[in-house]
Amino acid sequence: MEFKLIAEYFDRLEKISSRLQLTSLLSDLFHKTDPSLMDKVVYLIQGRLWPDFTGMPELGLGEKFLIKAISMASGVKEEEVEKTYKSVGDLGEVAMRLKSSSKTSSILTFLGGSQTFGSLDVLEVYNELVKIAESSGEGSRDIKIRIFAGLLKKASPLEAKYLVRFVEGRLRLGIGDATVLDALALTFGGSSDYRPIVERAYNLRADLGEIARVIAKEGIEKLKSVIPTPGIPIRPMLAERLSDPAEILDKVGGKALVDYKYDGERAQIHRNKDKVFIFSRRMENITDQYVDVVEYVTRYLKGDDFIVEGEIVPVDPESGEMRPFQELMHRRRKNDIHEAIREYPVNLYLFDLIYYGGKDYTVEPLPARRQKLEEIIAENDKVKIAEHMLTDSVDKLTEYFHQAISEGAEGVMVKSVGPNSVYQAGSRGWLWIKLKKDYQSEMADTVDLVIVGAFYGKGKRGGKFSSLLMAAYNPDKDVFETVCKVASGFSDQELDEMQSKISELKRSERHPRVVSEMVPDVWVTPALVAEIIGAEITISPLHTCCRETGKGGLSIRFPRFIRWRPDKSPEDATTTKEIMEMYSKQYKKVEEKQIDENI
Ligand code: ATP
Secondary structure: OEHHHHHHHHHHHHOOOOHHHHHHHHHHHHHHOOHHHHHHHHHHHOOOOOOHHHOOOOOOOOHHHHHHHHHHHHOOOHHHHHHHHHHHOOHHHHHHHHHHOOHHHHHHHHOOOOOOOOOOEHHHHHHHHHHHHHOOOOOHHHHHHHHHHHHHHHOOHHHHHHHHHHHHOOOOOOOOHHHHHHHHHHHHHOOHHHHHHHHHHHHHOOOHHHHHHHHHHHOHHHHOOOOOOOOOOOOOOEEEEOOOHHHHHHHOOOOEEEEEEOOOEEEEEEEEOOEEEEEOOOOOEOHHHHHHHHHHHHHHEOOOEEEEEEEEEEEOOOOOOEOOOHHHHHHHHOOOHHHHHHHOOEEEEEEEEEEEOOEEOOOOOHHHHHHHHHHHEOOOOOEEEOOEEEEOOHHHHHHHHHHHHHOOOOEEEEEEOOOOOOOOOOOEEEEEEEEEHHHHOOOOOOEEEEEEEEEEEOHHHEOOEEEEEEEEEEOOOOEEEEEEEEOEOOOHHHHHHHHHHHHHHEEOOOOOOEEOOOOOOEEEOOOOEEEEEOOEEEEEOOOOOOHHHOOOEEEEEOOEEEEEOOOOOHHHOOEHHHHHHHHHHHHHHHHHHHHHHHO
């Protein structure tokens, strides 16, 4: 398969933003893709060489390297490349221009020949990029440049443009996972009716490339038999939120398993023979950060072929009592992992079992999953099943909620124990409902929003980024809609961190998946999530969140930054629908208060 085809499709995809058109064009490309290359083509579309969870190295070629490689490949002096870059502002474009006007091609044209370039093959490109990513240590810098220049030399101008953008991490295709899933259903099923089958498989084995390869090679039917596999993360099951204990119990059918809701880091723990993998809530491989947890799992959980889920919670080294979530951040900042483990020890509280000994437990009701979990665990001080009770009483639930908070938990998770209480990978549903302590504030809960733009400050903060344009995720459209501009709540250290984070992600034009009326000083690629609290949710003409409801957008009044949420990916941010629900509930609350006051 020629790489030319990919470059041509990238060029076309970049120019459209309608999700339907993107899906159909992508499906076109999938039709033309050799099934054995499907996984690689999907990774390339996602702008990566392999899924993040593999923990494999990234390409690691910065601007300077690229300028050198472009110069080597085009025969144009580095200073000249730099100059063109300054005026054009996009290295991909620079590579394309210089390739079209490079000496060899102009001589060939002059001699009456057509411009010929060596033809690049997708597999060859992929393998060379892998070599670049994998070369490390002394001399690797030169090796990386040489390999990349070799690729550029053979590339046509258009191919060069996309090779450079890929390596720079700046493909602007505007294609999220959801759109790839749509296109796979369309290509291999024939219609969007097949989307649930593809999505189910992806939820259980969150490797889009691998799912694409299975479907292309073995057909859509094969996807139906996909079950979780130790080593490949599962998209986590999420909880809905409510603030009234009676309503919660009612929603889950009158009787529930009530767990403490721990405030730590969610951990999906996989064991495959001798290997243990720990994946975060956003499915990143965090095994290396928790070598102590790896040891506990090997020692205290029976078997060598399972997937369990729990919360890693910082505890006081002296008393063993739970500590605030932020201590995990301190632990992460330490260079010496052994010192970190000593200073910031953790406990593991398990709350689910997803797979055991070849059997898919996601289809089993919660009581069966928990029973299995109890069978395989040797509980001790460090590893335990989440504190829990079974109840059908609103009073008991309320009492337990207060108890949980008094012991340092965030609240409770109320879980259905009915026959349909399966593990719903990748979805937020009413089988789990969270009751958290911060519902007492005016705005019922904090929200997690994605940074899509930044503004420079004035006065003391002059010249530095000091406020952020924040957006919620709209999964129906697979876009980010703005909600507020947040300028307060940052500590000095967080402000400093913000400068470098934004600089890495800034861009000159709006990201194609961002919907915004406001124009910030710099646009930012949606990647960072921050937790925000505010006074209330209000209607605002300035923002685009939930605008289609006709009232104007929804916004947060007096927003305040609470913390970064590195454990969340942009698609895990609060959804526009959730903001709408929070708005409606708040409205109801105000109305009830007014009625009370009038009586
Ligand atoms: P939040 O921002 O409130 O943490 P979230 O959006 O990260 O929520 P939710 O599904 O809304 O995710 O809340 C569930 C989170 O609570 C899980 O991701 C998990 O990390 C944590 N948690 C703590 N204790 C439990 C428990 N006993 N059962 C399930 N999840 C738990």
